[in-house]
Structure formats: structure tokens, C-alpha cells
Amino acid sequence: MLLVFVLAPLVLILGYSFFQRGRFGGVVFNFSFDNFARLIDPLYVNVIMTSVGMGLVVTILALALGYPTALAIVRLSPKWRTIALVAVLLPFWTNFLVRTYAWILLLNNAGWINQALQGMGVIHEPLTMLYTPQAVAIGLLYMYLPLMILPLYSSLASQDAQLVEAATNLGASPWRVFRTVTFPMSIPGVLTGCVFVFVPAMSNFVIPELLGGGKTVLIGNLIRDQFLKARDWPFGAALALVLTLLLIALLVAQQRASKRLTDGPEERKVSSRA
Amino acid sequence: MTIPAVTPVTPVTRSAAPLLDIQGVNHSYGSVAALKDISLSIADNEFFALLGPSGCGKTTLLRSIAGFETPTHGAILLDGVDLTTLPAHKRPVNMMFQSYALFPHMSVEKNVAYGLESEGVPRAESRRRVGEILEIVGLTDMAQRRPAKLSGGQRQRVALARAIVKRPRLLLLDEPLSALDRKVRAEMQLELKRMQHEVGMTFVVVTHDQEEAMSMADRIAVLNQGRVEQLDTPLGLYSRPATRFVASFIGSANLFDGRATTDGIDVPGLGTFAVPSELPSGSSATLVVRPEDVVLVGPSEATMSGIVVDTFFLGGSSTVSIEVPGQEHPINCTVHAANVASYGDRVGLKFDLPRCVVVANPGG
Numbered sequence A: 001m002l003l004v005f006v007l008a009p010l011v012l013i014l015g016y017s018f019f020q021r022g023r024f025g026g027v028v029f030n031f032s033f034d035n036f037a038r039l040i041d042p043l044y045v046n047v048i049m050t051s052v053g054m055g056l057v058v059t060i061l062a063l064a065l066g067y068p069t070a071l072a073i074v075r076l077s078p079k080w081r082t083i084a085l086v087a088v089l090l091p092f093w094t095n096f097l098v099r100t101y102a103w104i105l106l107l108n109n110a111g112w113i114n115q116a117l118q119g120m121g122v123i124h125e126p127l128t129m130l131y132t133p134q135a136v137a138i139g140l141l142y143m144y145l146p147l148m149i150l151p152l153y154s155s156l157a158s159q160d161a162q163l164v165e166a167a168t169n170l171g172a173s174p175w176r177v178f179r180t181v182t183f184p185m186s187i188p189g190v191l192t193g194c195v196f197v198f199v200p201a202m203s204n205f206v207i208p209e210l211l212g213g214g215k216t217v218l219i220g221n222l223i224r225d226q227f228l229k230a231r232d233w234p235f236g237a238a239l240a241l242v243l244t245l246l247l248i249a250l251l252v253a254q255q256r257a258s259k260r261l262t263d264g265p266e267e268r269k270v271s272s273r274a
Numbered sequence B: 001m002t003i004p005a006v007t008p009v010t011p012v013t014r015s016a017a018p019l020l021d022i023q024g025v026n027h028s029y030g031s032v033a034a035l036k037d038i039s040l041s042i043a044d045n046e047f048f049a050l051l052g053p054s055g056c057g058k059t060t061l062l063r064s065i066a067g068f069e070t071p072t073h074g075a076i077l078l079d080g081v082d083l084t085t086l087p088a089h090k091r092p093v094n095m096m097f098q099s100y101a102l103f104p105h106m107s108v109e110k111n112v113a114y115g116l117e118s119e120g121v122p123r124a125e126s127r128r129r130v131g132e133i134l135e136i137v138g139l140t141d142m143a144q145r146r147p148a149k150l151s152g153g154q155r156q157r158v159a160l161a162r163a164i165v166k167r168p169r170l171l172l173l174d175e176p177l178s179a180l181d182r183k184v185r186a187e188m189q190l191e192l193k194r195m196q197h198e199v200g201m202t203f204v205v206v207t208h209d210q211e212e213a214m215s216m217a218d219r220i221a222v223l224n225q226g227r228v229e230q231l232d233t234p235l236g237l238y239s240r241p242a243t244r245f246v247a248s249f250i251g252s253a254n255l256f257d258g259r260a261t262t263d264g265i266d267v268p269g270l271g272t273f274a275v276p277s278e279l280p281s282g283s284s285a286t287l288v289v290r291p292e293d294v295v296l297v298g299p300s301e302a303t304m305s306g307i308v309v310d311t312f313f314l315g316g317s318s319t320v321s322i323e324v325p326g327q328e329h330p331i332n333c334t335v336h337a338a339n340v341a342s343y344g345d346r347v348g349l350k351f352d353l354p355r356c357v358v359v360a361n362p363g364g
């Protein structure tokens, strides 16, 4: 059942992506690779590059903020851990639009941040913060940070505490323990978190519109426009397919990296030693 | 297997002052008291064993010395310096964990080299020392493997190598040989003793295996429910057990519960035995008779007699079980000839009283 729900849309997308747009929208069932050829049009390449760039920036920021947070949560007592995890998840339970509008209230020219800064005399002219790529990055970061923290938390929480003790006992300073044991052991969690943030961040289309004023076009906006505005479903499907494949490729890479961690590099044929 | 020579880093000296001094250490996990007023001192270059039933606090004691548990009371001094002032990573103490705690993302070689690298030992020297120790534990061929691809016994040897390679002043080993087969275990026992002599390390070894403790240790502390029951040499523990627990835990023993008298013990149904003890007259006491101190004689030559109900042939000797009327358990007796007695025979029994011991019987 689950499989049907997951696979049916994928099959539809796969099918559509090889057909063509009718004159007034709709789909002409005419097999071709044209949709994929269009992807290398400079216009679209540009959007894809912007999306990847935005995805990377947001992912790196999320990792930089999320890792210390997850580490801190793991070191709390069980009671405080639960409270902290609920706090991390809280934004997910409030309405997405409400949260995004809250950012607009904070960031706009007459917004709270500008008011506060002007009130303190730090600045005289309001800073332009809303409708910039930075605003988009902040909005995406805020939205997807929990998706970074949770896998990191679960990876760090499942680490055997005795490994840290063993390293400490062998004379490693806390920093060396982190560098050589805690962090390497958490790499699968890091990769999962990065994939979970990178892919949705580059395909989100609401935040670029609301916080970026439509000036920052991401691949998500492009896909949405193909379906809803240009009514070019097949091209939209091709874009979506590329995104899905990217997600799958990243997840596979993540899996393999995690497996390598405990199994070591692929074993070469053992040569018998004399 | 050729054994590379281990060069001593510190001259072997037996100083009078103890290397490790544990003074009145208590530890609780929440409401569970795991250590109750433990006091013992361990001399430099001593091979010290902690022996006791599961859950008696052996691991907790080692973890307190290594700095992973903070005692609720008491002090732990190493060379006269209070260890609690040192963070765990600065203590000159290495510990082998009961669960091994190998780094899963590192090869065997990297695991073993970890402590040397933390210490900043030059790479060439580190490689040489890791190579030597892997040779000793017989894992040279596995150097590049990850722990996940090793057997349980191999993992245990990696953990042992990782703790030993730093040649610390004090080495804490938590069940170091429990997963090894007989032959490898015997080899490792010899290696540990050899390293103790050549390198001059002090060992504190936890073991379940009393034979291992008896054969290797200079002194043994028997722990029970968080307390030291007795601290003595292997021979002392065996021949002069201080408590009923030690008598039953170490080796096999025939225990006869009775009452202390002014010059011995009175065992209901067996009679009075002239085995002196410090116990107040009339208190509950137990007579401890090792099987080899039971002498078989003709039925008419002794006051005690019984029927042979079992014989176990053990190679060089046999154990004969004799049912004596009025006694709950059969009395075990070690004899050195194969056919002294057989099933159903009536035999007389004598105890070699100068070798027997009377201890208090807290439950009686």
C-alpha cells in the first residue's frame, strides 16, 4: 500500500517527463527527450546553479548551528533532553505561513529589527533585509534546521559512551576525542542531515516568493511554474525527476559512506604472506 | 611464535610505599551502593587480582581508579598523589574495558596506536611498538581489519593490546582473557606475567576465573556485595579463608555449620573438633575442611563413617563423595589413587585438623 503511494507519483512523473506539452497546456503523448535537452538551456542552468548554491549555503549554516545544538542536547539529563527536543520540533507544529510572516515582520524596512537598531542609534537608514537572497537563506535555514538537528541527535545519542571513555583513558584530550571519535562516528548522521536539508531547501518555492520577493528563483519555483503557470507539465515533470534522482543519489552516497565507516575500505583480495 | 624483547622503560623496583592507595572508597549509583568502604593498597610492580561474583563492584572499582566514576567518599592515591585532582585523560593509568570499547571506525592497528598518538610518540616508534604488541597477541595478520570483522576473542586481544601498548605505571584489566580459548588464554597469561617482570608494570586484573587469579596474582582481593571480604595471597585465601563466603567461593570446601566452643567447634551430628578460632564461645561458626584434608580410613578406624555415593576420576586424583548420616551434603574427599573406594563402600573419615579453619557463620 505504502509502495503504491510512493511509486505511483514517481511513475507518473517519469512518464510525463518523456512527453510533450500541448499547444494550450495539457499533454501530448509523444515520446521524446526534448524536456531533458531543455535543461541545459542557460536560463535553466542558471536557476539550477542558484538553487544548488542556496542549498549548499543553507546546509552548511544548518550544520554549523545544528551540530553544537545536537551535541548539547545529547549531554543534557534525560528530562531536559526531552524538553529540548520538543523545543526543536515546536516550529513544525505551528503553521508554516504564520512562521514565514513572522520573519517578514522581523525583517522588513519598518520591521522590528530595523526599529530596534534605529532606536539604539546603530543605524540611521533602515537596512534592506527583506526580499534579498540572505532573507531567503535565513527563512530556509529556520525552516529546515530541525531536519539537521534530529538526525545528528539520533546519531550522537546512539554512540557508545564507552568509546569516549576509552579514548579519554588512552590520553586523548576532550578536543582530540571529539575530532577522532565523536565526530567521525557521527558522519552518517551528518550526511543524513545534509541531504534532508539540502534537497528541500533548494526546491522550496514559498520562501523565495515571500521572503525573497520572487527575485530569487529556485528550482522549486521553476517546477511549480511549469505546472501551474506555463502549464508545461512534461517539462515540470522532467525537472522534478532530476530532483528526485538527485535525492536518491545523495541518499545512496550517504548509505555507502556510513557502511564504509564500520566495515573499512572495500577489502582487497587478501594476499597470502610468506 | 617468536617473542620480541620488550625493552624496560622504567627500572623494576619494589618500593615500600604503595603505588596505589585506595582509602575508604564508597560509590553509589542512585540508591544502589556498588562500593562500600573499600580500602586497599597495591604495591609497585604487583600483580593484583580482583575476584568476586557478578555485580560485586569490580568494574565500578576500576572505573573509579580510571576516573569515570567519582567516589561518593574516600580517596584514591597514585604515588601519593590524589587522583581525583587529575582529569581522566591525564591519569597515568590505562584500562581495558570489559566490553572492549574498540573504535569501530578504525583498523586494529589504528585502535592500538591511538594511545601512543595521543601521547605524541613519534610515528616510527609508534609503528614499531604497535607491531610488537600485535605480534605478542597474535594479530599481526589482522592489523588492517576493522573490529566488526573480528571474532570475539580477537577483539578481546585488540582491547588488551591497546591498553598494554602504552606501558602505563598502572594497568587495569577488566576480564582480559574471558573470551579466549584455553590454549590462547594460557599463552596470554604467560605474556602478561612476562611483561609485568620485564616492563615493570603494575596490574590490577578483574577476573571471574579463580584458577586464573590463583595462578597469576601476587595478591587477591575477594569482593562481595561491594565490600572486600579478604585480601591475601592465593595460598592465604585458600588455606586461611577469613569468612564463610571466601571459603565457599575459593576452591571447593566442605562446610560444617556449628557453634564455636572455647577450644574449637561443635558440629551437631559430627562431634567437637579442636580447631582454634578467635570467635566467642557459643557463636555461630563454620568448620572449613578442604577435600584434600579429608582422610579415608577403614570404617572401624574413625569415629565418623559413611557410604560412598559418587566418585569422580580427575586424572591424577579422584574426588570421592561420602554420605554421612545426619549431614545434609555429602562430604567430598580427594584421594590420589584411582581405586581407594568405590560406590557403596562403607568408609571411615578423619579430618586433618591442623589444616582446617573455623570461620564465623553470619547466616547461622
Ligand SMILES: Nc1ncnc2c1ncn2[C@@H]1O[C@H](COP(=O)(O)OP(=O)(O)OP(=O)(O)O)[C@@H](O)[C@H]1O
Residues within 6 Å of the ligand: B029, B030, B032, B033, B034, B052, B053, B054, B055, B056, B057, B058, B059, B060, B061, B098
Ligand atoms: N551505570 C550503572 N547504573 C546503575 N547501577 C549500576 C551501574 N553500573 C553498575 N551498576 C550496579 O552496581 C553494581 C556493581 O556493578 P559492577 O559493574 O561494578 O559489577 P562487576 O563486579 O563488574 O560485575 P561483573 O562481574 O558482572 O562484570 C551492580 O549491582 C550493578 O547492577
Ligand SMILES: [Mg+2]
Residues within 6 Å of the ligand: B058, B059, B060, B098, B174
Ligand atoms: Mg564488570
